[in-house]
Amino acid sequence: MAYTEEELKKELETKEYEYGFYTNIESETFPVGLNEKIVTAISKKKNEPQWMTSWRLDAYRAWLKMDEPDWANVNYKKPDFQAISYYSAPKKQDKYKSLDEVDPELLETFNKLGISIDEQKKLSGVAMDIVIDSVSVATTFRDTLAKKGIIFCPISEAIKDHPELVKKYIGSIIPSTDNYYAALNSAVFSDGSFCYIPKGVKCPMELSTYFRINQGGTGQFERTLVIADEGSYVSYLEGCTAPSRDENQLHAAVVELIAHDNAEIKYSTVQNWYPGNKEGKGGVYNFVTKRGICHNNSKISWTQVETGSAVTWKYPSCILKGDNSIGEFYSIAVTNNFQQADTGTKMIHIGKNTRSTIISKGISAGKSQNSYRGLVQVNSRAHNARNFSQCDSLLMGNECGAHTFPYIEAKNNSAQIEHEATTSKIGEDQIFYCNQRGIDNEKAIALIVNGFSKEVLNKLPMEFAVEAQKLLEISLEGSVG
Amino acid sequence: MLTIENLHAAVDGKSILKGVDLDVKAGEIHAIMGPNGSGKSTLASVIAGNEVYEMTKGNLLLNGEDINELDAEERAHKGVFMSFQYPVEIPGVSVTNFIKTAINSSRKAQGLEDMPASEMLKKIRQKAALLEIDTKFLSRSLNEGFSGGEKKRNEIFQMAMLEPKLSILDETDSGLDIDALKIVANGVNKLRNKNNAVIIITHYQRLLNYIAPDFVHVLHNGKIVKSGTKDLAHELEAKGYDWVKQESS
Numbered sequence: 001m002a003y004t005e006e007e008l009k010k011e012l013e014t015k016e017y018e019y020g021f022y023t024n025i026e027s028e029t030f031p032v033g034l035n036e037k038i039v040t041a042i043s044k045k046k047n048e049p050q051w052m053t054s055w056r057l058d059a060y061r062a063w064l065k066m067d068e069p070d071w072a073n074v075n076y077k078k079p080d081f082q083a084i085s086y087y088s089a090p091k092k093q094d095k096y097k098s099l100d101e102v103d104p105e106l107l108e109t110f111n112k113l114g115i116s117i118d119e120q121k122k123l124s125g126v127a128m129d130i131v132i133d134s135v136s137v138a139t140t141f142r143d144t145l146a147k148k149g150i151i152f153c154p155i156s157e158a159i160k161d162h163p164e165l166v167k168k169y170i171g172s173i174i175p176s177t178d179n180y181y182a183a184l185n186s187a188v189f190s191d192g193s194f195c196y197i198p199k200g201v202k203c204p205m206e207l208s209t210y211f212r213i214n215q216g217g218t219g220q221f222e223r224t225l226v227i228a229d230e231g232s233y234v235s236y237l238e239g240c241t242a243p244s245r246d247e248n249q250l251h252a253a254v255v256e257l258i259a260h261d262n263a264e265i266k267y268s269t270v271q272n273w274y275p276g277n278k279e280g281k282g283g284v285y286n287f288v289t290k291r292g293i294c295h296n297n298s299k300i301s302w303t304q305v306e307t308g309s310a311v312t313w314k315y316p317s318c319i320l321k322g323d324n325s326i327g328e329f330y331s332i333a334v335t336n337n338f339q340q341a342d343t344g345t346k347m348i349h350i351g352k353n354t355r356s357t358i359i360s361k362g363i364s365a366g367k368s369q370n371s372y373r374g375l376v377q378v379n380s381r382a383h384n385a386r387n388f389s390q391c392d393s394l395l396m397g398n399e400c401g402a403h404t405f406p407y408i409e410a411k412n413n414s415a416q417i418e419h420e421a422t423t424s425k426i427g428e429d430q431i432f433y434c435n436q437r438g439i440d441n442e443k444a445i446a447l448i449v450n451g452f453s454k455e456v457l458n459k460l461p462m463e464f465a466v467e468a469q470k471l472l473e474i475s476l477e478g479s480v481g
Numbered sequence: 482m483l484t485i486e487n488l489h490a491a492v493d494g495k496s497i498l499k500g501v502d503l504d505v506k507a508g509e510i511h512a513i514m515g516p517n518g519s520g521k522s523t524l525a526s527v528i529a530g531n532e533v534y535e536m537t538k539g540n541l542l543l544n545g546e547d548i549n550e551l552d553a554e555e556r557a558h559k560g561v562f563m564s565f566q567y568p569v570e571i572p573g574v575s576v577t578n579f580i581k582t583a584i585n586s587s588r589k590a591q592g593l594e595d596m597p598a599s600e601m602l603k604k605i606r607q608k609a610a611l612l613e614i615d616t617k618f619l620s621r622s623l624n625e626g627f628s629g630g631e632k633k634r635n636e637i638f639q640m641a642m643l644e645p646k647l648s649i650l651d652e653t654d655s656g657l658d659i660d661a662l663k664i665v666a667n668g669v670n671k672l673r674n675k676n677n678a679v680i681i682i683t684h685y686q687r688l689l690n691y692i693a694p695d696f697v698h699v700l701h702n703g704k705i706v707k708s709g710t711k712d713l714a715h716e717l718e719a720k721g722y723d724w725v726k727q728e729s730s
Contacts, residue, residue, distance in 0.1 A: 424572075428533070433569045436529050437583035437639065438557035438590065447582055451573030451622070 030087040036060060039187050042087050046156045046190065049163060059176035059186030066180045069313075072342035073371040073403055076311045079250050079285060084219045086188045130210045141205065149198040152207055155223055158194035165196055169227055173256040173291050173319070181252040181287040181313075185221045189254070192222035197232040197263075206461055208237040211253075219250035226256070228263035228298075235266040237464055240273050240308070248310060249274075249284045257292030257300055261322065264299040265292065268460055270468050273308035275475075278366075280338025283310025290314065296322035296351070303459045305468040306333040306343060307475040315373065317346035320354035320382075327356040330456040332468070334475045335368030335400070344374035344405075349385040349415070358389040361453050364400035365476050371403040378415040385415045393423045394452050396445075396476065424452075446473040482507045482544060482678045483528070483647055489538035490527045496537070497523045499703035505647070508675040512689055512714060513682050515700035516722040521682045522566060524700065525651040528680075529563040530556045543647070557583075558590040560646030564636040564653050571623040576635060577605065579623045580642050587643070608641040612668045630661030637668040648672075649680045654688035666691030686714040699725050
């Protein structure tokens with residue numbers, strides 16, 4: 001008959017991760033292990049200039065002296081960094097000039113992922129860079145963008161073609177010694193996206209990067225650098241998937257954003273790395289450092305929908321250095337089965353009249369643990385700083401956990417900081433109410449979860465919001481009670 | 482429309498309904514009255530298919546079809562509607578979105594396409610006007626921060642939108658002031674026709690001043706102990722439930 005917790009649990013458990021396929025593309029993979037030789041080899045493989053090689057080696061040496069952080073509310077077996085291959089690339093070396101040159105297997109992968117490059121070109125007006133394992137394989141719309149002076153390309157190319165920009169900005173927001181994973185990334189990153197929007201230019205389309213880990217036994221370490229020069233605007237999207245594997249794969253990315261005076265960067269992520277199976281085996285370790293700096297009157301807005309990964313450790317942050325600058329963080333984090341997420345943000349108020357908003361929605365199901373960790377810091381010179389934080393948790397069933405760790409440091413008396421937090425549970429009475437109106441359990445949960453997440457979903461670009469909604473439905477293979 | 486035969490039901494192993502028989506025909510309004518704890522709301526929930534209640538014996542027939550084994554949503558698809566005594570809140574889901582989802586779920590079950598947006602909008606406007614509902618109300622989150630009257634009016638609005646065959650109004654009058662009561666009652670009166678039926682579950686007869694029932698039944702200790710016309714409701718009001726309790730014991 002109608003709904004019982006047990007039945008619902010079973011019904012939802014039958015849903016599987018739909019991006020769990022592996023594509024048999026011939027690829028070139030480095031031997032496992034990490035040492036100075038490997039770091040140098042990656043740099044050489046990418047034909048990098050000497051300054052880049054040295055930068056990597058410095059990062060590597062710093063990393064050796066660092067300890068893996070263990071303060072997050074997550075438990076996992078620490079990766080063996082000598083058991084990972086740090087470079088894997090689909091074998092064809094040259095950048096594709098047209099789609100005809102692309103490996104048919106790769107095209108098939110795009111189709112499975114729902115990316116039709118051709119269609120994208122015509123319809124949605126989204127320029128896309130696709131990174132499989134360690135290298136960028138296709139970037140669309142580059143010529144159109146170039147006419148406006150916008151640079152959108154793999155970072156490996158930017159290092160060669162625009163060294164002055166890369167040299168100036170890389171590591172300027174997240175120094176290579178910032179933390180353990182950032183240092184590792186700085187040493188071994190093999191590709192990622194680079195984007196520069198010139199003064200006064202509003203980027204006419206969404207820029208998008210699609211990341212996929214394909215090869216087994218590899219890690220993915222991509223690096224993204226987005227620079228919005230004075231008075232410019234850009235909306236940037238990233239999406240991530242990986243095959244289902246029994247082993248844990250490591251993803252340690254670094255994203256740096258620079259918003260110059262009067263510029264605005266909107267950065268949206270839909271993260272759907274493989275979360276492991278329902279017994280908690282496998283899944284991606286997602287240890288990511290994301291940070292942006294806001295100069296005068298500028299704005300950075302992070303929006304993230306996190307449904308994947310076995311373990312997530314991620315705190316997209318804003319340094320509000322300039323006066324009147326604005327930082328925003330909108331997040332939906334879904335954990336199910338044995339997933340663990342420790343995610344949140346840091347808002348560092350330095351300039352006068354700086355404002356920040358944090359809206360965090362955590363949804364926990366199964367036996368998962370979902371933590372919000374956030375810091376609001378108001379420095380002594382940051383007169384009239386304002387922050388509003390709202391952290392809401394939604395629990396499904398009795399075996400999951402939701403945790404909130406808000407940190408507030410105010411060193412200026414004029415600061416106004418508000419923090420609101422709620423915890424709620426999807427109740428049997430809510431489900432029955434929906435059932436009585438003819439809405440089945442699955443749809444009822446989707447409705448309730450989407451309602452709960454609405455404030456954040458509304459911040460996503462339209463086509464991404466639809467995808468994110470679907471993802472929320474798929475991800476909740478959990479219980480309700 | 483609805484035939485209930487020797488219905489027994491229990492919650493957490495405790496027997497609540499102990500042999501209810503009832504026959505409701507299309508076009509009829511039945512009132513089920515009774516003292517607190519007599520099993521009124523249990524009866525409503527069992528008909529609607531709430532799994533919290535276990536049906537231990539008997540039969541539920543909807544238009545001759547056995548619905549004992551159907552899920553709550555399947556019963557809803559067949560035209561069973563319940564107005565809740567305590568409607569739940571669903572934050573972030575607007576009244577409009579909710580009703581749209583409900584209508585399209587039923588249509589899907591019947592093999593129909595989603596209702597076109599223009600048709601949906603027209604219907605929403607029409608039904609809102611019928612029930613004197615400000616359309617701004619429809620963009621608010623379902624029942625969140627609604628007053629008692631607003632919640633009940635929203636229930637009747639959903640009933641109007643879903644056009645059920647059988648509506649069960651569970652204590653719809655509770656928590657309503659007289660103005661809200663009149664609006665809700667007027668709504669129900671406007672929605673009744675010869676093809677649908679209504680079961681009103683109520684403790685007091687005051688709602689029956691505004692919705693005239695064809696039959697009144699008194700439920701006591703899990704059984705219908707007395708049936709009559711609407712005069713019975715007046716008699717109950719005058720004499721109290723002790724009268725029936727004594728008579729039935």
